[in-house]
Amino acid sequence: MKLRVILAILAGKLVIFLSRILGNQGTAMPGKLSRKIYPGILSALAKNITDEIIIVTGTNGKTTTTNMIAEIIKEKGYTVVHNKAGSNMIIGITSAFIQNTNLTGTKKFNYALLETDEANVPLLLKEVKPRVVLITNFFADQLDRFGAIDYIINLIKDAVRNTDIELVLNADDPLVTHFHHETGLHCWYFGFSDTEYDNTSSTENREGRYCVFCGHELNYERYHYAQLGKFHCSACTNKNPDYNFIGHNLKMRPSIDFQVNNIRITSPYQGFYNAYNLLATVSLAKLIGIEDEIIQTALAKYQPQAGRMEKFTINGKETILILVKNPAGLNQTMATMKYYATSKNLFLALNDNAGDGRDISWIWDADVEMISDKNIAVKKVVCSGLRSGDFAVRAKYAGINPDDIIIKTPLQEGIKAVVNGPGEINYILSTYSALFETRKILTAMERENTETPKQLTAEA
Amino acid sequence: MADFIIAHMYPDLMNLYSDRGNLICLEKRLNWYGYSCEIKLVSPGDNSDYKNIDMLFMGSGSEREQGLVYQELIKKADQLKAAIDDGLPALFIAGAYQLLGNSYIDSDGTNLGGLSFFDFYTRSSKERLTGNILINTVLNEQELSVVGFENHGGRTYFEDSKVKPFGTVISGYGNNGEDKTEGIFYNNLIGTYLHGPLLPKNPSVADFFINAMALRKGIEITTKLNDDIENYAHEQIKDKILPS
Incomplete structure (x- = not known):
């Protein structure tokens, strides 16, 4: 034995x-x-x-x-x-x-x-x-x-x-x-x-x-x-x-x-x-x-781990990555947005793989209406992931102007769209199975960002 | 008073699967068409007068809660059936849908009865029928696809061939996973296992109810809404279920 x-x-x-x-x-x-x-x-x-x-x-x-x-x-x-x-x-x-x-x-x-x-x-x-x-x-x-x-x-x-x-x-x-x-x-x-x-x-x-x-x-x-x-x-x-x-x-x-x-x-x-x-x-x-x-x-x-309010700096903007997986978590995340008085770009990657739960209808139990509150000042909502359409519909019915809703199903495209939005802070939300790839993309973007200015100086 | 009043029946008991998404959808779309809408909460013991109500909505609940609602509704069954016969629009999801049949046989084999509005019965089973579902239906003589998510232990079987299903299953389980039927359709009532929730991603079904409500008031809605986002979500799930 x-x-x-x-x-x-x-x-x-x-x-x-x-x-x-x-x-x-x-x-x-x-x-x-x-x-x-x-x-x-x-x-x-x-x-x-x-x-x-x-x-x-x-x-x-x-x-x-x-x-x-x-x-x-x-x-x-x-x-x-x-x-x-x-x-x-x-x-x-x-x-x-x-x-x-x-x-x-x-x-x-x-x-x-x-x-x-x-x-x-x-x-x-x-x-x-x-x-x-x-x-x-x-x-x-x-x-x-x-x-x-x-x-x-x-x-x-x-x-x-x-x-x-x-x-x-x-x-x-x-x-x-x-x-x-x-x-x-x-x-x-x-x-x-x-x-x-x-x-x-x-x-x-x-x-x-x-x-x-x-x-x-x-x-x-x-x-x-x-x-x-x-x-x-x-x-x-x-x-x-x-x-x-x-x-x-x-x-x-x-x-x-x-x-x-x-x-x-x-x-x-x-x-x-x-x-x-x-x-x-x-x-x-x-x-x-x-x-x-x-x-x-x-x-x-102790610093938060992957997706538990991890912070990145991209294009000089604070970018916060948060894992969401159910209505209570999403509500709490949206509620913390109130603590920042500045305008925001919001991204959500919604997947329906086994690790996320196959049924994404829980987004209708969350009070997404919160993000249409003027005080939270969400400028753009970028919907990504395998069920990007579902969150786009949820955001529309929560009172977000359809012109401010962008659907970009591939994560890379969605993240690119959100960091170029007009808001002063980027909130990056992701369900479980999209978290690691989302994090990888953010890490790479942060690195590119810090390297670019150096090259510019060298050329000058 | 609001232009349209939708009765949300027993929300404290029947609220298992994000059902409020259907109500958010109806209310918003009515607003976008230019009408005000009030969601009236109905609790056990409330007086039921369907005269001032434009539509009924009831979500799903656990077996126990379904039993409580049955005890409440059986007292008012005649009135409710008369309103449905008269064409009152109504949407009943899963557990609420099961109540409309002749009987519900629970996991111990006990017959818990039913309102007997329609000739069907439901038998509970431990193994749940779960997943994305795609069905075809015909609404106002137009054939269309409907997408959603189902999660039910009950298997529903029609006892009379005159009972009409809401749709035909293209992919998924539907009423029982055997005969390709999904839900029931009668006048302006739809009973269905699709939660998901049903209406936001199927704007044609939402508009079926809205038009039915309006027509009963002599109003004809001619405005068209931009449903690009809704249709995108609809097609996204359809592609997932039936990869082309």
Whole structure:
């Protein structure tokens, strides 16, 4: 059996090596091959984790939260196995272990930090034994893959029942808070107290408006965003649980600055959803015993990753790349545009590949009407990607003048059109499967930009 | 009072698949044609008087929510059927469409009944019929293609050959994945599994409802809207489904 472990690792590492030479992004093949050679490979390698295995799941914020926790763990000087964005299925997680281990499969690590696709949590729990599962939130996402959000929630609930896992839960999300009730597991809760960004009514088409226990409507005193807020059931005792980690004194301009219990956190991030990601991160870091100063230092210097509000400079204009994948994320992104008083060019690459969700009708649940607001000052909307037409229609019916809507299906052409628009800032939005190519194009444009002036000087 | 009033039936319960896109579309197009439009929200227990209503719209919901709406509508079934017989324009999506038949048999095999407006039944199945769909239909004697996305566990079967489908499936599943029928069509009512949502990318279907509403008020709409963007989106999906 030991031989098969080594063979599986060797084969996996070889695939990683070859795909690097070929310049592929693919993270599935190594895991797939290793698992074929030795199906128990993930369980075997997970035994090398000396401290804790941590799983992060939920609809939005998985990647950002996991990346920030990894930064903190590294700042502390611990070693960690961490699967990178886009490889959050069991195969991708296996690949991450293969990549980090040595040829004999014996290298030890302090932590494993596993961003896990919701539907893969039950599969993963059959192979690894985590101490903690953190759930960020649940939103209707990729309905076509899962049928309905209730189904996925029950799947995870069944998988954690009868284990000794500790749960770290979003106390402001009624679709998350009920995990304690049916699993009896020990739960830690994070949530926000009142903030100046709250609303007392909601216009969004939201999940979880009915009590999971009795089916009556939930009453909200405040909404932080979407269904996250201060709620209680109109008929039974269901309400937000008491917080263990409470976010307060939140300021979001120009970027996030707030307190978690008595720790002050500053971050280059923007938007309420990122405030939740930071709150979840700090809660988890405290639970595994990391010192306040280390958490503060790691988060203050942590720079957003690919598509999580990554910044470029093109033609001297600030250009922001943001991943969008569902109505809540798109709404939040559009809401952050208000923080910039300058005019904007907006680009959205809408794809309908498997990784994006085949059904793009979610764009009709987002309040795209926001971008026709004069204060947001969107000058041009460039629609790109395999379903460019759908977003163009959405923008038109949201009140954007059809003359200001440009359809350029190929990404290269679309990005070229948007950076030449009349606005002072470029907002580049992309669904998952168009993100890497979009980023590549932006990186190349930024490089050309910085090189051109030098050549001009040389000629002069 | 607005020129046209569209009743959005039970939006708190029946709102599963971005259905509000259909209403945004109708309201905007009416505005562009020069008319005002009010979307009137109808909740369980509200009085139903169809006299001042120009069109009905109901989206899809989960099995449980569909059951609640059924309990509500069965009390008002006669009135509703009379209005539909009279030619009241109506669009019923997925779960709402299923309610109009004789019965809905859920995943446990229980018959949950139906409003029995039309002779068809629906049987629930675990395996969902999901994906882009292309159908052909005839509206106002014009043959046209309709695109959308379907995602339904229910299979609908006609029990009487006189029931007319909304369209013929060119690619996708439709009512049951077997007989190439999609939805139902009766007077100015369309029941369908297409969400997507249906109307924005199929402006001819949106205009079918708008013209029907207008004609009932003695208005004839002669203006033509520029639908270049809508048609681009329509053709883009069509090309995806049927690569040329």
